[in-house]
Every structure is written in structure tokens, then in C-alpha cells.
Amino acid sequence: xxxxxxxxxxxxxxxxxxxxxxxxxxxxxxxxxxxxxxxxxxxxxxxxxxxxxxxxxxxxxxxxxxxxxxxxxxxxxxxxxxxxxxxxxxxxxxxxxxxxxxxxxxxxxxxxxxxxxxxxxxxxxxxxxxxxxxxxxxxxxxxxxxxxxxxxxxxxxxxxxxxxxxxxxxxxxxxxxxxxxxxxxxxx
Numbered sequence: 616x617x618x619x620x621x622x623x624x625x626x627x628x629x630x631x632x633x634x635x636x637x638x639x640x641x642x643x644x645x646x647x648x649x650x651x652x653x654x655x656x657x658x659x660x661x662x663x664x665x666x667x668x669x670x671x672x673x674x675x676x677x678x679x680x681x682x683x684x685x686x687x688x689x690x691x692x693x694x695x696x697x698x699x700x701x702x703x704x705x706x707x708x709x710x711x712x713x714x715x716x717x718x719x720x721x722x723x724x725x726x727x728x729x730x731x732x733x734x735x736x737x738x739x740x741x742x743x744x745x746x747x748x749x750x751x752x753x754x755x756x757x758x759x760x761x762x763x764x765x766x767x768x769x770x771x772x773x774x775x776x777x778x779x780x781x782x783x784x785x786x787x788x789x790x791x792x793x794x795x796x797x798x799x800x801x802x803x
Contacts, residue, residue: 625743639671662691678715692758
């Protein structure tokens, strides 16, 4: 799907005025190759396969709407350890609520809203934006292979002793001092 402005859409854009308030609207989206490539690029990942987004958009009241669904996707990202490709299967439940008259959160506000799944209801509900946002939130922050582990890394200036992970534990030194003092008292 392509919007009138040339932007690729990832799901239906529903006009709120056209939605039937007497029954739920089923949502079932599978992305085509063009959409997969565009979304992978937008999310900054290497590859995206098998995206499926399903659920139901239900009326909550005369004006409010709630979507409850699921997203499944296979993503390829670069490992943060080896820089090799890592494939991850994502399976996440998705919930969103659109509330008529809800004030949008501005960047100047210092607190997050109480319910992050609530959005102001506008003239349209863009299920493609919900799909893209849900997938972005589900991506691993630090992808790595099953066998990859971050070992202890030690860095310092030339000529100085490096600080290790054990040195960074402040109570370990106190425990060693306590043990030494306890040992000195028993030698009398």
C-alpha cells in the first residue's frame, strides 16, 4: 500500500467516521516484500521477514476504540558482540486505546503518561503505525547470538593498573579487610 504522499503504508488507515460502532473490526495484515524492505530500512535493521499483525479493533464507548492483537515477525540484526547477523523471532501481544478528547503528550512534559497504550483519537486510526511501533518496541536492544557472551573487558592508560570488575565492587574490599582483621585476632 502506498499513501497519496508516496509513503509506504504497513496497514489499513481507518476513518473513524466509517467504523461500525456495533461490532469489532478484524485486522489481519501480512506485509509484502516492498513493505518489508521499507519497514526494515525505517527501523534500521538488516532484514525483516514474515510479518503478521492480527487482532480486533473494538468500540469502547460512543467515541473510544481499543485494539487487542498480536504481532509476529522474523528480524535480522547485527550482533553487538561479533557483528555477525543474528536472526530473532518476535511474538508480542499489542494493545492500543484511542480516547476522544485525550490531550497529546508533548516533549516538554517531564512525566510519562499513566497509560502508554492510550492515544488521542483523531479522524483516522492508522493500524500501520501501530504495527511499526509495536515491532520497533519489540526489537532486541542488544542483539547477540545464542553462544555469544560479553566477557570481562579491561581498559586503562599505558603504565597504569587496570581496574577490574572486582575492583568496582566497594564492599568486596571491606569484606577482605573484615576477614583479615578477624584472622589477626585469632593468632593471640
